[in-house]
Amino acid sequence: MIKIAVLVSGSGSNLQALIDANLSGQIVGVISNKPEAYALQRAQRAGIATAVIEHKQYPNRESFDAVMHQQLLDWDVDLVILAGFMRILSAGFVQSWQGKMINIHPSLLPHYKGMHTHQRVLRTGDAYHGCTVHYVTAELDAGQALAQGLLRVATHDNESSLAERVHALEHLIYPQVAEWICNGTLVHTPQGVLYRGQPLTEPVQFAKL
DSSP states (O other): OOEEEEEESSOOHHHHHHHHTTOSSEEEEEEESOTTOHHHHHHHHTTOEEEEOOGGGSSSHHHHHHHHHHHHHHTTOSEEEESSOOSOOOHHHHHHTTTSEEEEESSOTTSSOSSOHHHHHHHHTOSEEEEEEEEOOSSTTOSOEEEEEEEEOOTTOOHHHHHHHHHHHHHHHHHHHHHHHHHTSEEEETTEEEETTEEOOSOEEEEOO
8 A cells, every 4th residue: 555645834625635535545644844734633633643844943955855754764655745835845855756756736737837826827818727736856846747627717717716716626636646646547667657557648637617
């Protein structure tokens, strides 16, 4: 059984979606860089081990990441899931977990990397928006896209309503991708990513128009 750790910084709604999905893998631990993160309470209610590693207690990213890395090793983790973890990870940490760490980003990557994606979509006037689950690489939001949730931008959408709609879509596709990894539907190999035994050349699309 695949052992999963989830990294969080905030309320943990995506963590809750993962817990509620009853994955065939096991969430063995949740790490937060903020002791007040509500996500920690969600984990504790579900009987999941938690660890608080405050980035402010470390002189640089590398030393903070080294402590996180050791905690993941102590839990014997196979898959790291970033769920609202608001820290940029060091290149060394990312390299250590290459092909074993995923993130979800609120845009249809490669469009709108970084912050304020909903605002940028509305300003540009795009007809479609969504979210992307991708492998984490040292370059921000640039790892291979595994799946995308797609929605149509409504004429009445504002930044808040669009963020809420995309967030709901995240709760659908993130557990699905996690389950694919747990049950072997999606496999990272040295030659590339396989989906149902075939090379994954484009992200799997989920549409909620």
